[in-house]
Each structure stands twice: as structure tokens, then as C-alpha cells.
Amino acid sequence: MTGLFSKFPSPFLLGDIGGTNARFSMINSQNYEEQIFPTDRVSDFQNIDDAIEQRILPLAREKPHSLILAVAAPVEGDTIPLTNSHWVIDVKALIRRFALKSVFVINDFEAQALATAVLEEVYLKKIGHGTMINSGSRVVLGPGTGLGVAGITYADKRYFPVAGEGGHVDFSARTGRDMALFPHFLHNHNPHRRVSFEDILSGRGLIRLYEAICIVDGIQAVFDKADAITGAAHHENQPQAKEAVDLFLTYLARFAGDFALIFKAHGGVYIGGGIIPKIMRLIDENAFRTHFEDKHPHQNMLATIPVFIMTHPRAALEGLAAFARQPEHFLIDYKNRLWTAQSRP
Template sequence: MTTKWQIPAGAVLVGDIGGTNARFSMVSANRKQTQAFPTNPVADFSNIDETIDHNILPLAREKPQSLILAMAGPVEGNVIPLTNSHWFIDANALIKQFDLQNVLVINDFEAQALATTVLEPTYLRPIGPGAKNETGSRVILGPGTGLGIAALAHVNTQYLPIAGEGGHIDFAPRTARDFELFPHLRHIEGRISMEEVLSGRGLAGIYHAVCKADGIQPAFDQAEAIANAAHQQEHAQAEEAIQLFLTWLARFAGDIALIFKAHGGVFIGGGIVPKIIGLLDEKAFRQAFEDKAPHSKLLADMPVFVMTHPRAALEGMAAYVRMPDKFLLDYNNRLWSR
């Protein structure tokens, strides 16, 4: 272990490991090229080493000297389990198995935070007015298999990503409909976390709660089917579930924006929102986002963006490999060396 690191010469394999998919890219030794690899479903492999061995290295143009992983979950301990997957990361074992110099493990939304500094405007869909403030604090959140969150602070001339587990804070109902649905949402040990409403299973849970409250039999169990039905305007409960999901996401985004006073912007990533963005009512979203009296005016001045790049986390890590001096990363207990 070390708290100081200079990225060794040689190619760097970067991986974004979520609860559903594992995505990899290789940054070349000269730092000028990036080789993208096909997406690997997590459920198809026993663990990360099998994926790298069978589906990444046989296609690689260069042998990696270092490995940087962004994983969905808190980075704690020497063997790190993913929150919503059977996979785990044992950095020391990976070093030995693949003859690596170093392995660095960060949270997946730290990598998303890095990406906000380099993504082209075409991959940032604004919701309402406002432009990025390059030196203001930013928050990054995103519903997918789980609900990720991170912040990004600007310190002198560098960006500092801050990992968090804010997706597990309490969900709070506000409207009469919220309270009607509340008993039918999934409780864990007496509480409902934001991840249980703002995730793939969360969207399914909202839909089932709406059906139960309306006294009808649910027609769908998966988030994708619910979204498809809402897009086709053929199922009122599916349409309501999507709108509740987006409203609760807007409120949550406003809460996190207040915590960090995110004048640098609120960035929404993850796999779900880009797929349902056509159903998003921009005015309604901004209203729910800004409805935080007595600080509504503060939020009105904060820009909100949907990150539409399908591999944003990998873009963020590649930027770090190419421009390490631009970022301040915490290496303590997250960097393993040979």
C-alpha cells in the first residue's frame, strides 16, 4: 500500500464494473490511443479475473502494466465486494495473476465525476438554463442497477472527486400520492432508501406500488418493459411510475445539490435516465429540483445535465491516465503495488 503514486510507463487497463455490466478500455503506453473492448455482462462470469482473462487480454493490442477499476460500491478492505453483484475485487490477486505493477480501485461515480471535466457538450443534455462553472463544486448521481453518487471539488488548479454512498439515504414522501404509495414500496429493516426507488428495481417497485394502490394486477416486472410501455402510452400505471421516478430523482438531485452548493452543476449519469429522457418534462423536473424553500433561488441558478455518453466512467479514467496532474485522487487503502 502507498498514498503516493506515479502511473508507471506502459499501457493502462481501465474498467468500469457495475452491478450489471463490466466495461473496459486500454489506454496505450504513448497515451495517444484508447482501445475499447466489448461490454461484458457481469452475470456471465464468476468474477472479474475470468472476464479479463477470457474476453479482454486476448483482444488487447498491448499488455497492461497497471489496472484502474471503478466499481459500484464502497472501496473498503483488501477484498472488495460489489454492492449489487456477486463479483469482488482482490487487487493483490489481480497483480499476481496478470503480472501488473499496480492496481488502483475507486468508486464508479468518482470516475463519472472525472468524466464531467472532459466530456464534449454533445454528451451533456441540459435540463433548463445554466452553464458549467469550471471552478464550482459539482455533484454526480445516477440510477442504474443501484444509485451512485459523488461530488467533485475544485482545489486551486486540480479537481478532487469525493466518493459517497448517498444513494442509501432515506426516501421521504411529500404529496398525498407519495404517502398512498409509501406502504407498498420495498422496505429494508423498516426504512426505504433512495436506491429502492431510484434504480432499475426501484422503477419496478414504484410501478408495482402504483398498481397495488390502483387495485390492478401488474403487467410488467422489469424496468425496461415498464419504460417501453410508458413510451408507447399504452399503460397508465407505467406512465405514472416513470413520472414519479423522474420527480423523485429531481427532488433527490436538489437535495444533493444543496449539500455541496453545486454551482458547478448537477450531472445525472447511470443507465436509466438516458433511455427515458424523451419522457422527461423539463419544466416539471426543474420545478421539483428547485422546490427547496428557503433556497429555491440558489438551486435555480444551478445547471443540470444528463450525461449521455455510454462509457462516461471510462472516459473519466482515461483522462486521469493522460492528465494525472489535473486531478487529486485519494490513494490511501485504494492502491496496491507489486
């Protein structure tokens, strides 16, 4: 096989490294079957090196020759600090420590974008109407520890993912309620005097949103964890928690509509991350679509674009595995993201 396999010798260790969790799998050297490893918390290890040494290699059926990582950070060199974690990926140190022949690193939502090409329909929950055009551009986004965004286009029978840091664009208030809450987003944050969408559409952002609602309503906040807020939102006697989740979903719909416009995403908008699959029962599909499409003068175009929730728990690894097995189906930029044993000092 050519393409990836001429660059990366098997077996392949695949890793999806987020701000909270580290997920790994192995593609073996015989028939390219996948070995899945248990999910670990990033906070349990000093660095990725220790996680691989202590948790992966003792269970691995083969010693990896190549490492392919999707990380929650921009890939801008051979030392990559994660945006919302203490881990720093030192590529050349990994090559030395584990005698790897190659390491390839992409953004985690770039891997989620790859997954849209291969996920089965059972893992895609559609929100409302819209019709997917297979050859159309797609957007993948998702709130979790942070807010990831990527695009993927299709040309010449290959998928081309586009990484970005769209979660850090400015948040803007539109309604009177937004404007009443906004000063408290600013106050509870920030030496930089700005509020990004990630400051709201993330686990810590949901907490900030709930606390701002409590302040404006003049009541004492009861919850200080995102899971507690989403749990309370199911109960009628916690209106601030319910409003926090409703506004979170409203802001997510607006944000998704913005990026659907940017990419003209007739291939669909795909929502991943760790939060939304847990609160699907709280989504009002009609309200979500209304906020998603409310982009005059292009609301009619947005009405044709489908929105899906990606429910696969290891979607990024599915994307990496598809890339490893059939590299000819993807057009990937290797520049400054691929390191080999021969290239290290």
C-alpha cells in the same frame, strides 16, 4: 511524465465495473491512445479475473502493467464486494494472476465525476435553465442497477473528486400520493424497515414503484422488468407505467436538488447511470426543474444551478482515461486504494 506515471507503469488497463455491465479499455505505452473492448455482462463471469482472462487479454494489443478500476462499491480494503453483484474484487489476487505492477481502485461515480471535467458538450443534455460556473462544485448521480452519487470540487487548478454512498440515504414521502404508495415500498422490501432512495431510484426500484401504483389503483401489474415499464410509459393505454416513470423522474429531481444543496453545486448537477439516457423523451423539463428547485428557503439559489444528463455510453472510462493521460489535472487520494506488486504479501 510525473504524477500517475511515477506510480503506475504503462500500459494501463481501465475498467468500469457496475452491477450489470463491465466495460474495459486500454491506454497503450507509446502514445497513450485508447483501445476499446466490447461491453460484457457481469453475470456472465464468476469474477473479474475470468472476465479479464477470457475477454480482454485475447484482444489486447499489449499486456497491461497497471490496472485502474472504477467499481460500484465503497473501496474499503483490498477485498471489495460489489454492492449489487456477486463479484468480489480481490486486488492482491489480480496482481498475482496477471503479474501486474500496480492496481488502483476508486468508486464508479468518482470516475463519472472525473468525466465531467472532460466530456464534450455534445454528450451533455441540459435540462432547463441555469448557468454553470466552471470553478464551482459539481454533483454526479445516476440510477442504474443501483444509485450512485459523487461530488467533485475545483481548487488550485485541479479537480478533486469526493466519493460517497449517497444513494442509500432515506427516502421520504411528501405528497398524498407518495404517502399512499410508501407502505407498499416498505412491504415489498425489507427486513430493515426503511426505504432508501436507491430502493426507488434504480432498475429494481422502478419495478417496485410500478407495482405499488398498481396495488393502490387496484389493478393487476402487467410488467416485471424496468425496460418493459419504460417502454410502456410511451403509450397512453398504460397509465400506471406512465405514472411510475413520472414519479421516478419527480423523485430523481428532488434527490438531485438535495445534493445540489449539500454541495452548493454551482458547477452543475450531472445525471448518469443506465436508465435516464433511455427515457429522455419522457422528461418534462419544466416539471423536473420545479421539483429540483422546490427547496425553501433556497429555491432562488437552486434556480441558478444547471442540470445535465450525461449521454456518453462510457463516461466513467472517459474519466479514468483523462486521469491516466493528465494526472496533474486531478487531486486523487491514493491511500488504501493503490496496491503494488511490492506491497503484496
